[in-house]
Amino acid sequence: MSMLTALKISSSAMTAQMVRMNTTASNLANMDVVGTTSEEAYRAKKPIFKTVMETHTNSNFEASVKVNGIHVSDRANTKRYDPQNPAANDDGYVFMSNVNSIEEMVDMTNASRSYQTNVEVMNATKKMMMATLQLGK
Template sequence: MALFNAIDTAASGVTVYRKWLDAVSDNVANVNTARRTSEDAFQARYVIAQAREYGSGTGGVQVGGIALGNREGRIVHDPENPLADADGNVRMPDIDMSSQMTQMIMAQRGYQANLATVERAQEAYRQAIQIGKG
C-alpha cells in the first residue's frame, strides 16, 4: 500500500506545482496590463499550498487558496495610452518579473521532481507485478 501512497502523494505535488505554474504564467502575461487610474490594477496570483491529511501517513499537498497581489499597483506616466487619465497616467500591476521568473523555475523543478517520483513508483509497481508472475 505504501507504493500507492507514494504515487498519490507525488501526484498531489504535481497538481499543486501545475497550479503554481498557471499562476506565474498568468502574472507574466498580465505584467503590462494597463488600467485607468480610477480602477484597480491587475492583481498578481500567488498559490498557497497546504498539507493534506497531515500526520496520517497518507498525506500530500493541496492548493489551500490563492493570494492576490497589490490592487493599487503603480502609477505610470503614459500619455499615449488610450486609458490614460487627464494627467497622462495609467495604473500598472506591481509585478516583479525577476521574482516571477524565479518562481517559474522553482515550480517547474518541483513539478519535474514530483512527476519523476510518480514515474519511478509506477515502474516499481510494474516490476513487482512481473516478479509476482514468476
C-alpha cells in the same frame, strides 16, 4: 506507506505545481496591463498550498497537497506619466501592474523543477511496483 500512497502524493503535488505554473503564466501575460487607478491595474497572484494529512485505522495515513487559495499581491502599483494612453487618468498617469518578471521566471523554473521531481518519484514508484510483481515469477 504504500506505493499507491506515494503515487497519490506525487499526483497531488503535480496538480498543485500546475496551478502554480498557470498563475505564473497569467501574471506574465498580464504584466503590461495598465489601469486608470491603482485598484484597476493588474495585481500579481500566487497560489497558497496546504499539506493535508488524513489518518486512517492501523496507523495508515494519506497525505496530499491542496491549493488552499490564491493570494493577490498587495505590493503597490507604480504609476507612469503617459497622457497619450487611453487608460490615463485626468492627470495623465496610468498605473502599471505590480508583476515582477524576474520573480515570475524564477517561480516558473521552481515549479517546473518540482513538477519534474514528482514525475521522477512516480516513475521510481512504478519501477518498484513492477519489480515487486516480477518477484512472483
